[in-house]
Amino acid sequence: MLSRRRFLKIGAGSIAACASGAVGCRSAASLPKASIEDVQKTPTFCDICFWKCGAIAYTRGGRLWRIEGNPEDPLSRGRLCPRGTGGVGAHFDPDRLKAPLIRRERRGAEEWVAVTWDEALSQIAEKMLAIKSEYGAEALAYFNHGIGGTFLKHMMKAYGTPNIAAPSYAQCRGPRDVGFQLTFGEGVSSPERTDIRHSRCLVLIGSHLGENMHNTQVQEFAEAIEAGTSIIVVDPRFSVAASKAKHYLPIKPGTDIALLLAWMNVLVSEQLYDKPYVEAYGFGFEAFQAHIRRYTPEWAYPKTSIPPELIRETAREMARHRPATLVHPGRHVTWYGDDAQRSRAIALLNALLGSWGRKGGFYVPASMELPAYPYPAYPTPQRPKADNPDQRHPFAGSTLTTGIREATLTGEPYPIKGWFVYATNLLEALPNRDETIRAMQQLDLLVVVDVIPSEIAGWADIVLPESVYLERYDDLNVELFREPFIALRQPVVAAPDDQKPNWWIARRLAHKLGLSDYFAWNDIEEYLEHRLRAAGHSLAELKRRGLIKGRPQPIYFDQGLSADFFTPSGKIEFYSPQLKQAGFDPVPAFTEHEQPPAGWFRLLYGRAPVHSFSRTQSNPVLAEMMDENELWLNASVARRLGLRSGDLVRLKNQDDVVGQPIRVLATARIRPDCVYMVHGFGHTAKGLRARARRGASDSQLLTRYATDPLMGGTGMSVNFVTLEWEA
Ligand SMILES: Nc1nc2c(c(=O)[nH]1)N[C@H]1C(S)=C(S)[C@@H](COP(=O)(O)OP(=O)(O)OC[C@H]3O[C@@H](n4cnc5c(=O)[nH]c(N)nc54)[C@H](O)[C@@H]3O)O[C@H]1N2
Ligand SMILES: Nc1nc2c(c(=O)[nH]1)N[C@H]1C(S)=C(S)[C@@H](COP(=O)(O)OP(=O)(O)OC[C@H]3O[C@@H](n4cnc5c(=O)[nH]c(N)nc54)[C@H](O)[C@@H]3O)O[C@H]1N2
Ligand code: SF4
Ligand SMILES: [Mo]
Numbered sequence: 001m002l003s004r005r006r007f008l009k010i011g012a013g014s015i016a017a018c019a020s021g022a023v024g025c026r027s028a029a030s031l032p033k034a035s036i037e038d039v040q041k042t043p044t045f046c047d048i049c050f051w052k053c054g055a056i057a058y059t060r061g062g063r064l065w066r067i068e069g070n071p072e073d074p075l076s077r078g079r080l081c082p083r084g085t086g087g088v089g090a091h092f093d094p095d096r097l098k099a100p101l102i103r104r105e106r107r108g109a110e111e112w113v114a115v116t117w118d119e120a121l122s123q124i125a126e127k128m129l130a131i132k133s134e135y136g137a138e139a140l141a142y143f144n145h146g147i148g149g150t151f152l153k154h155m156m157k158a159y160g161t162p163n164i165a166a167p168s169y170a171q172c173r174g175p176r177d178v179g180f181q182l183t184f185g186e187g188v189s190s191p192e193r194t195d196i197r198h199s200r201c202l203v204l205i206g207s208h209l210g211e212n213m214h215n216t217q218v219q220e221f222a223e224a225i226e227a228g229t230s231i232i233v234v235d236p237r238f239s240v241a242a243s244k245a246k247h248y249l250p251i252k253p254g255t256d257i258a259l260l261l262a263w264m265n266v267l268v269s270e271q272l273y274d275k276p277y278v279e280a281y282g283f284g285f286e287a288f289q290a291h292i293r294r295y296t297p298e299w300a301y302p303k304t305s306i307p308p309e310l311i312r313e314t315a316r317e318m319a320r321h322r323p324a325t326l327v328h329p330g331r332h333v334t335w336y337g338d339d340a341q342r343s344r345a346i347a348l349l350n351a352l353l354g355s356w357g358r359k360g361g362f363y364v365p366a367s368m369e370l371p372a373y374p375y376p377a378y379p380t381p382q383r384p385k386a387d388n389p390d391q392r393h394p395f396a397g398s399t400l401t402t403g404i405r406e407a408t409l410t411g412e413p414y415p416i417k418g419w420f421v422y423a424t425n426l427l428e429a430l431p432n433r434d435e436t437i438r439a440m441q442q443l444d445l446l447v448v449v450d451v452i453p454s455e456i457a458g459w460a461d462i463v464l465p466e467s468v469y470l471e472r473y474d475d476l477n478v479e480l481f482r483e484p485f486i487a488l489r490q491p492v493v494a495a496p497d498d499q500k501p502n503w504w505i506a507r508r509l510a511h512k513l514g515l516s517d518y519f520a521w522n523d524i525e526e527y528l529e530h531r532l533r534a535a536g537h538s539l540a541e542l543k544r545r546g547l548i549k550g551r552p553q554p555i556y557f558d559q560g561l562s563a564d565f566f567t568p569s570g571k572i573e574f575y576s577p578q579l580k581q582a583g584f585d586p587v588p589a590f591t592e593h594e595q596p597p598a599g600w601f602r603l604l605y606g607r608a609p610v611h612s613f614s615r616t617q618s619n620p621v622l623a624e625m626m627d628e629n630e631l632w633l634n635a636s637v638a639r640r641l642g643l644r645s646g647d648l649v650r651l652k653n654q655d656d657v658v659g660q661p662i663r664v665l666a667t668a669r670i671r672p673d674c675v676y677m678v679h680g681f682g683h684t685a686k687g688l689r690a691r692a693r694r695g696a697s698d699s700q701l702l703t704r705y706a707t708d709p710l711m712g713g714t715g716m717s718v719n720f721v722t723l724e725w726e727a
Contacts, residue, residue, distance in 0.1 A: 038062075042492045043070050043546025045477060046084040047469035049612045050146050050168070051075060051191060052477050053084055053215050054546055057470060057492040064091050064470060064493045070546050074216075074483045075191065081213040082610045082625070089621030090468040091493060095452045095688050097465030098497035107441065110458045110686045117500065117508070120462050125512035127445040127461075128159065131418045137161045138383045140418040140445075141404045145429075147489075148466070149422045150475040151506035152449070156420065157378040158510065158518040162385045163416065165399035167429040175713040176333045178395045179343025182576050184356055185566030187397075188329045189365060189480050196220035196328075198360040201230040201321035203314075205256055205346065206335075207328045210240030211607045214331075230321060232314050234259065236604065237632065237676050238669035247314050253602050253674050253717065254336050254593035255304045260345035261590060262300035263315045265292050267352045272319035274354030281563060282351065284575025284586075291575075291587040303590070322353040324360025336593050337706025337715035340395065344576075345588040351572045357557040364561055365480040366553040371534045373527060376517050389413040393712035394582045400712040401430060402705075408439040418445035422502065423466075427455040428614040428680065428697065431705040431716045449505065452618050453687025465499045467491075472501035473524045476531060476542075484550035488528070488542040503527070584710060593718070595673065600720040601633075602674040603651065605698040614680040614699075618692035629695040630665040632676035633723075638666035641723065651675070651696070651721040655703045658724065662696035675721065 038061050046053045046067075054073020058065045067087050071078035080087070100120035101112035131139050137160030144153060145166045156164055168174075177187035188194070196202060197220040209221045225231070225244050233245040234256065242248045251259060267273040268289055278285055297308035318325045327349050333339050355361025387403025388396050389412065396403075408416040419440070430436050440446055440459050448460035457463045466472075470492045477487040507519045521527040529539040537548055557563045567573045580586040596602050610616075610625040617623060631649060638644065645666045651659040660682045670676055681695030706715035 039065070042490060043544075044470070044489050044492060045073075045487050045546070046076075046080060046087055047146065047148070047489070048083040048087045048090070048616065049214070051214050051216070052147070052479070052487065053080055054487055055080055055084065055087075056546070057088075059493060062493075064088050067470075072545065072549075073487070073547055074481055074485060074549075075479070076215055077219060079215070079219065081215045081218065083213060083612055083616060083622060084215065086610065086616075086619060086621035086625070087470065089619035090451070091470050091496070092620055093452060093618050094620065095618040095692060096497070097451060097453055097457070097463060097499065099465060100498070101463040101465075103461045107446070107461065108437070108459045110453070112463070117498070120464060121505075121509050121512055124445070124447055124462055125509060128418065128513060131444060132159070135415055135417050136382055137379075138163060138381050138386065138414065139416055140420060141165070141386075141408070141416050142420045142422070143167075143401060143404075143424050143426060144422040145424040147474050147477060148469070148502045151503040152420070152422050154375065154518065155506040155510045155513075155515065158515045159513060160379045160381055162381040163387065163399060163404055165387065165401040165404055167401050167424055167426070169398040170400040170402050170713050171334055171429055171431070171716070172332050174334070174396075174398065174711055175339035175708055176329050176331065176343040178340040178397060178711045179345075180329060180347045181397065182340075182395065182567070182578060183344055183347035183351065183573055185564075188362065190331075191216055191479075191481060192329065192331070193362050193365045193480075194326055194328060195360050195363045195482075196326060197223055198324060199224055199229055199321075199326040200324040200360055201232070201318055201326070203232045203234070203318065203325070203327040204241050205234045205328065205330060207330045208235065208239040208241055208606055210244070211609055212331070213607070213609050230317055232317065236671045236674050247310065247317070249306050249310065249314070250671055252303070252305045252595075252671070253604065254595075255590075257338065257342050257345055257588055258295070258300040258303040258590045259306060259311065260342065260349055261292055261295035261588065262297045262304075262311050263318070264345070264349055264352060265295045266297060266312055266315035267319060267349075268292060270316070272316065273352040274322055277323070277354035278352065278572075278574075281565065281572045283567070283569040283571035283573050284577075288348070288574035288587050295590070303592075318353055321360075323355050323358035325353045325355055326350070326361050327353070327355070334708070334713045335715050335717040337708050337713075337718065338591060339713055339715055340708050340710040341585065341588040348574060348588070351574065356572070357561070357563055359556050359558075363482050363555040364557075366482065366484040366550070366555060367478060367480045368484040368486055368548075368550040369535060370476065370478045370486060370531060373521075373531055383414060386413055386416060388712060393708070393710060396711045401426070402707075402714050403712060405430065405435060405439045408442050409435065411442075417443060419443055419447070421446070421448045421456055421460070423449065425450075425454045425456045425614045427459075428699045431699070431702040431714050433700060434703070449502065451499070453685050454614070455683065455685045458685050458687070464505060465497070466505070467495035467499040467501050471495040471499070473503065473528065474501075476528065482555050483552060485547050486537070486542070486550075487547040488539075490543055579710075596720040600654075600722055602717065603653070603698065603701055603719045603721045604674050604676045604717055605679045606676065608678040611678070611680055614683065617681060617683055617694075618688055623691055627691055627694050629662065629678040629681040631662045631696075632665050632667055632670045634670050634672040635666045635668045637672045638664060642727075643723070643725070647725060649723045649725040651701055652724055653701045653703060654720045657701055657703055659701050659721075660696035
């Protein structure tokens with residue numbers, strides 16, 4: 001078992017701040033005895049990010065008090081990450097939206113009139129019906145992120161639009177899913193099917209676990225460290241994960257495909273790969289072998305700046321532990337525009353190591369049967385989705401947010417006249433903010449459902465205030481994981497003002513749109529009970545325990561699972577006829593990316609352990625731990641420029657966009673050709689208090705992006721910056 005101390009160490013600074021007494025972090029043991037009497041526990045699952053950790057929330061005297069992991073829950077195993085622990089702050093956030101708002105004048109001026117729900121929803125319904133009759137239902141697009149979006153998504157499908165998109169595809173994990181799909185016939189899903197717990201060698205390519213706090217993975221990572229797993233980290237920045245590594249490879253940004261090809265070259269030329277596995281399951285191996293022959297470690301050295309001996313040594317290390325060698329697929333992989341091919345190279349490297357379907361590699365996730373609610377069939381849209389005309393990105397597996405934005409801007413393939421935005425701050429999440437703003441100016445209707453006055457809410461015609469996750473039910477989480485389970489989110493406390501849950505909003509709006517048939521249930525409990533009953537469970541049981549577990553199932557090939565690959569050949573495609581046919585490299589190849597000119601740096605960004613994207617900076621508990629981001633700058637570069645840690649600078653990018661002031665962190669932990677900052681800071685929305693507005697936004701500087709030709713993902717690590725400061 002993992003020692004708790006070990007886990008805490010990884011999230012170091014953050015938990016220490018928590019232990020020093022921020023709201024919601026005190027332990028029951030420190031309480032005076034008498035006050036424990038009126039403590040109530042409610043199991044639910046967290047929503048500070050999308051990992052869905054099972055939690056137990058406590059109230060004291062009817063007031064929300066604290067939240068911790070549910071020990072029964074396979075994802076949290078009784079422990080939340082620092083963000084989850086600070087989740088109570090979402091309820092207490094002083095910046096919260098309190099009532100529905102209607103824009104007073106100009107769009108984007110952030111001037112509002114508070115109205116009743118009935119007024120707000122009637123206005124929305126009226127505009128939605130007008131758009132439908134004038135332009136067709138497809139002219140309304142729905143953007144969403146997270147499980148809370150489910151009921152509105154259902155309403156949008158009933159209304160008749162196919163244009164439903166989330167930034168978790170084209171701005172996050174889309175390329176990875178495509179790379180693995182093309183190779184194994186399946187994606188790696190979320191939570192990722194990575195068996196980190198049992199891996200003997202773990203390779204992290206920019207997956208900065210420990211800063212990226214996806215809870216289960218961080219816990220398993222800590223366990224792997226404890227168990228002596230050999231860790232190889234590839235990152236231009238000495239990340240928290242790098243500090244745990246046996247081998248750290250400070251790669252030149254944008255050259256990972258060269259390293260991956262060279263690793264595969266070593267495994268094949270030194271005959272270190274899993275031959276029986278490749279023979280049994282591989283397709284097109286000869287063509288693959290011929291292709292990678294030229295990519296020697298010596299070839300890769302000048303490209304990646306990783307010495308050939310180190311490339312060989314690390315490849316041999318991976319081979320030594322196979323099949324329990326896991327080359328982590330990453331998650332936010334939209335970096336350079338050739339990301340689906342880089343992800344495919346990662347998939348192929350895993351295939352050579354025989355790790356797919358094997359213990360310590362990628363398990364086959366299990367899940368419980370739970371029928372969907374028996375809704376009437378949705379109307380068939382008159383036109384195909386607008387995001388990807390003529391299938392120009394033939395392997396796009398989901399709707400592209402940025403494709404819808406482009407259709408909105410150009411009116412092609414048809415006009416998009418309304419955006420309905422649920423829980424996604426498109427101004428921070430999509431690259432090139434100016435394009436988003438210009439697109440929004442084309443709209444007849446922009447509705448935003450949020451919990452705080454975010455940047456995207458600032459542009460809305462109508463803002464709807466949602467209750468936070470601790471105040472509402474959402475749809476059931478039927479998890480795909482190594483142990484199958486179903487989890488419930490349920491209210492712990494009431495919403496403090498006139499906020500409403502998404503299911504209520506969706507249902508009310510559907511009634512006003514004449515879509516009542518699609519909401520035959522009267523309230524959410526009736527809906528949940530109906531779904532659970534159909535599978536022989538009860539809501540009462542779930543409310544009590546928070547989750548129901550299914551029977552254990554085999555998750556590795558050698559436990560009797562058949563090795564199925566859902567590719568056209570039914571095998572692992574080392575050579576991809578699908579790619580060839582569509583005019584792409586059938587085996588990944590390396591292309592040079594532009595490097596920053598002298599005096600310029602590549603702008604890189606990532607996560608801090610105590611914040612999620614742009615959604616937690618106003619949370620009082622989490623802001624207490626970190627209320628500003630810093631600019632990581634190589635220490636010798638800083639010395640040369642005469643800059644010291646703490647100095648304020650501004651970044652200016654290749655398109656002359658000047659960022660907000662940010663403090664320098666001069667450090668040897670980053671290469672001299674790039675700088676790094678944590679994403680999500682530098683809010684500009686007027687309705688947020690000063691504290692939430694500190695730091696600088698990376699998004700503002702990401703004016704350039706490289707679109708992945710295979711699937712339309714937006715590579716965002718292609719921006720260069722210089723530094724400006726007052727001497
Ligand atoms: N520049 C840059 N862009 C990025 C990234 C990056 O690192 N840098 N990361 C990319 C990645 S990996 C991803 S997954 C996406 C994430 O993109 P998003 O999911 O859009 O992330 P956020 O910016 O946090 O926006 C979330 C919004 O939901 C609101 N919200 C929070 N809780 C609730 C709730 O309970 N109900 C409702 N209705 N609203 C709520 C928040 O206030 C906020 O406005 O961004 C991508 N874009
Ligand atoms: N605390 C916290 N945890 C989170 C989230 C959060 O908001 N907060 N968001 C979650 C989500 S949705 C996602 S998608 C993940 C994202 O997290 P990950 O998928 O782990 O990582 P990325 O954001 O892609 O990458 C950031 C790392 O890549 C390195 N890097 C940059 N360029 C290169 C390069 O060219 N090559 C290599 N090898 N490395 C490079 C950076 O230095 C940094 O360490 O985090 C998840 N976990
Ligand atoms: S990883 Fe952290 S923030 Fe995300 S759901 Fe789990 S506890 Fe909550
Ligand atoms: Mo993401």
